[in-house]
Amino acid sequence: MAKTSKRQRKTPLPILFKRAESQFNAFIRELDQRCVLCGSTTELTAGHVLTAAFKSTKYDEMNTFGQCRGCNLKHEHHPELYHQWYINTFGLEAFDALVQKHWTITKYTRAELEGIIAKYADLRKQLKSAPDRVRAACRTPFPSAIHRGDKAGAGKRRTARRNVQAGVNTHSDPKRPPTGMEGHP
Numbered sequence: 742m743a744k745t746s747k748r749q750r751k752t753p754l755p756i757l758f759k760r761a762e763s764q765f766n767a768f769i770r771e772l773d774q775r776c777v778l779c780g781s782t783t784e785l786t787a788g789h790v791l792t793a794a795f796k797s798t799k800y801d802e803m804n805t806f807g808q809c810r811g812c813n814l815k816h817e818h819h820p821e822l823y824h825q826w827y828i829n830t831f832g833l834e835a836f837d838a839l840v841q842k843h844w845t846i847t848k849y850t851r852a853e854l855e856g857i858i859a860k861y862a863d864l865r866k867q868l869k870s871a872p873d874r875v876r877a878a879c880r881t882p883f884p885s886a887i888h889r890g891d892k893a894g895a896g897k898r899r900t901a902r903r904n905v906q907a908g909v910n911t912h913s914d915p916k917r918p919p920t921g922m923e924g925h926p
């Protein structure tokens with residue numbers, strides 16, 4: 742319809758990509774508030790573990806973390822340091838899954854890009870009112886919480902760690918099978 746055509750004029754795709762990147766990167770900086778590698782809060786960037794040149798993991802919270810400019814530059818020449826941090830924090834399985842996603846060819850439609858822009862604009866608002874909930878929803882475990890030794894996120898991390906802890910607790914658990922069972926062959 743002629744009446745609505747002006748309102749519905751399409752934003753060029755390169756501009757949508759820029760807006761999506763801008764909202765997403767701002768969200769990551771506000772989410773982490775510090776470099777996950779060294780703890781610095783100055784010159785914070787959104788550092789991609791696996792290159793942002795691949796759109797498949799460009800807007801992925803599990804691929805992007807607060808990173809100071811110095812660590813970001815170092816990462817360009819020594820990506821293995823960032824990769825090792827990732828594996829230490831989230832485990833090798835999570836890293837493998839990220840690599841797999843990274844190599845998946847992804848094309849975004851206009852609607853998907855608009856969805857990304859809206860999603861991260863909204864998450865940035867939520868981050869102000871309920872930061873712990875947003876952080877727990879985006880990443881388990883939340884890396885900055887680990888660096889701080891913060892107990893607040895412990896409940897959220899417990900699930901992820903349960904299996905590991907279960908293995909440890911088995912050894913310290915004094916309980917034995919019911920005595921009635923012992924006599925049976």
Ligand SMILES: [Zn+2]
Pocket residue numbers: 776777778779780781808809810811812813
């Ligand atoms: Zn750093």
